[in-house]
Amino acid sequence: MDINEFITHFAEQFEETELSEFKPETKFKELDEYCSLIALKLIAMVDEEYDITIKGNDIRNSNTIEDLFNIVKNKE
Amino acid sequence: MYNPYSLEGKTILITGASSGIGRATAIECSKLGARCIITARNQERLQQTLNQLEGDGHIQIFADLTKKDELENLINQTPKIDGLVNSAGIVYSKPITFIKQDDLDKIFSINTYAPIILTKSLIKQKKINKRGSIVIISSIASDTQTPGNTIYGMAKSALACFTRYCALELAQNKIRVNSIHPGMINTEMTANICISKEEIEIDKNTYPLKRYGEPQEIAWAIIYLLSDASSFVTGSKLTIDGGKSLI
Ligand SMILES: NC(=O)c1ccc[n+]([C@@H]2O[C@H](COP(=O)([O-])OP(=O)(O)OC[C@H]3O[C@@H](n4cnc5c(N)ncnc54)[C@H](OP(=O)(O)O)[C@@H]3O)[C@@H](O)[C@H]2O)c1
Numbered sequence: 001m002d003i004n005e006f007i008t009h010f011a012e013q014f015e016e017t018e019l020s021e022f023k024p025e026t027k028f029k030e031l032d033e034y035c036s037l038i039a040l041k042l043i044a045m046v047d048e049e050y051d052i053t054i055k056g057n058d059i060r061n062s063n064t065i066e067d068l069f070n071i072v073k074n075k076e
Numbered sequence: 077m078y079n080p081y082s083l084e085g086k087t088i089l090i091t092g093a094s095s096g097i098g099r100a101t102a103i104e105c106s107k108l109g110a111r112c113i114i115t116a117r118n119q120e121r122l123q124q125t126l127n128q129l130e131g132d133g134h135i136q137i138f139a140d141l142t143k144k145d146e147l148e149n150l151i152n153q154t155p156k157i158d159g160l161v162n163s164a165g166i167v168y169s170k171p172i173t174f175i176k177q178d179d180l181d182k183i184f185s186i187n188t189y190a191p192i193i194l195t196k197s198l199i200k201q202k203k204i205n206k207r208g209s210i211v212i213i214s215s216i217a218s219d220t221q222t223p224g225n226t227i228y229g230m231a232k233s234a235l236a237c238f239t240r241y242c243a244l245e246l247a248q249n250k251i252r253v254n255s256i257h258p259g260m261i262n263t264e265m266t267a268n269i270c271i272s273k274e275e276i277e278i279d280k281n282t283y284p285l286k287r288y289g290e291p292q293e294i295a296w297a298i299i300y301l302l303s304d305a306s307s308f309v310t311g312s313k314l315t316i317d318g319g320k321s322l323i
Pocket of ligand 1: 165263266
């Protein structure tokens with residue numbers, strides 16, 4: 001699994017946020033656009049792109065994009 | 077003792093009885109004198125419900141309501157009943173852009189098709205006694221929207237619609253059919269759906285009564301609809317949501 005590819009998919013769930021804002025160390029919950037619907041989209045994206053099931057808990061336990069990436073990677 | 081809500085002498089079939097609202101309903105029904113037929117898939121959890129029932133003669137039947145043979149077996153094993161509570165269901169969130177045909181099939185199978193086929197089959201086999209009562213657990217999601225809840229909301233709307241048609245057609249059999257529309261209730265179902273504890277607290281605050289409901293608070297309404305106290309009530313929709321749909 002590649003983090004850059006993950007970030008691309010991650011960013012696709014947002015409509016307003018500049019692409020340059022999405023970095024491994026980005027604290028995504030602090031992005032203005034972040035909301036519960038985006039959390040749901042992230043869960044669905046991981047399922048669709050990686051065939052991996054993550055839960056609300058996994059989002060809850062991640063601060064940065066890289067945290068979430070690592071959770072997904074560990075479930076591979 | 078005078079009690080128009082008594083279920084003494086009634087046999088009630090309750091689906092989804094291994095957890096949450098279904099379990100609380102079975103326990104409360106037994107306390108009011110009903111004989112309960114309880115059903116679900118998980119043997120351990122259904123047994124735990126059975127252990128908590130008061131009185132004798134209760135039966136448990138394991139069935140996955142989405143599997144044709146298991147549903148048929150349940151229908152065949154069910155004795156004559158006076159009440160049916162359709163509580164089995166699952167919650168599922170999927171933003172619209174990610175919805176697949178499989179998601180639709182999965183949710184509609186258990187939340188909509190299973191209660192329709194179960195209800196229909198029991199009527200057709202004349203297993204529901206005259207003056208019987210059918211209670212369908214829909215949700216406030218049938219008429220209010222929260223992001224990601226599309227399929228669940230549609231499935232619950234379909235069920236609410238089924239309730240009204242069923243009430244009309246089954247009036248001929250003197251069987252009443254009503255739906256209950258709960259807001260958030262503290263059960264297994266709600267334990268894992270919100271994103272964070274803070275969000276749950278914020279959400280609770282959107283309820284005029286500033287909390288989520290308890291399974292017994294739904295069970296008591298179900299009991300009203302099962303009992304002779306509601307003998308003139310059919311085709312109605314009872315919202316139980318701490319005032320959530322007012323705002
Ligand atoms: N909790 C809420 O906030 C809320 C709000 C509005 C409406 N509702 C509705 O109320 C009903 C009960 O919900 P709950 O909160 O009590 O949920 P719950 O605690 O998760 O219980 C759901 C029950 O459904 C059964 N079930 C699920 N899939 C099944 C299948 N394929 N075959 C047979 N049984 C199945 C489960 O048993 P097994 O796993 O053992 O099979 C369990 O007993 C549902 O229809 C739900 O949509 C709940």
